[in-house]
Amino acid sequence: MNNKPINQARDDDARNALAALQRAALQARRIAAQTRTALVVVKDGKLVREMVDWDFDDPLHR
Template identity: 60%
Template sequence: MRQDLFKARNPDLRASLAAMQRAAATARQVAIQTNTAIVVVQGGKPVRITADQLRKEF
């Protein structure tokens, strides 16, 4: 999928992966600041990650 994005003709589409990564990082930071959990999909299943788990990652 990444290769497809890098080869896209539309410059906005090429930049979308980086934008999603920035948004995910911001969501993690906000979750830590507000002591809330986030939900991500891993292996096709939703996984809840607590603020404490996020703090250990950073």
């Protein structure tokens, strides 16, 4: 197994994967808040349904 940090990967897609996953998670939270549906996340190794409280007036949440 390669123990190098992902940001040192030779492949562009691999290096950019973390940022893409973070954008996807943010978008999923946004949509869950808009539709008032729960997100299913893993906490302590267990699947948990979590309601999202989103402040759409906060510039960080736009």
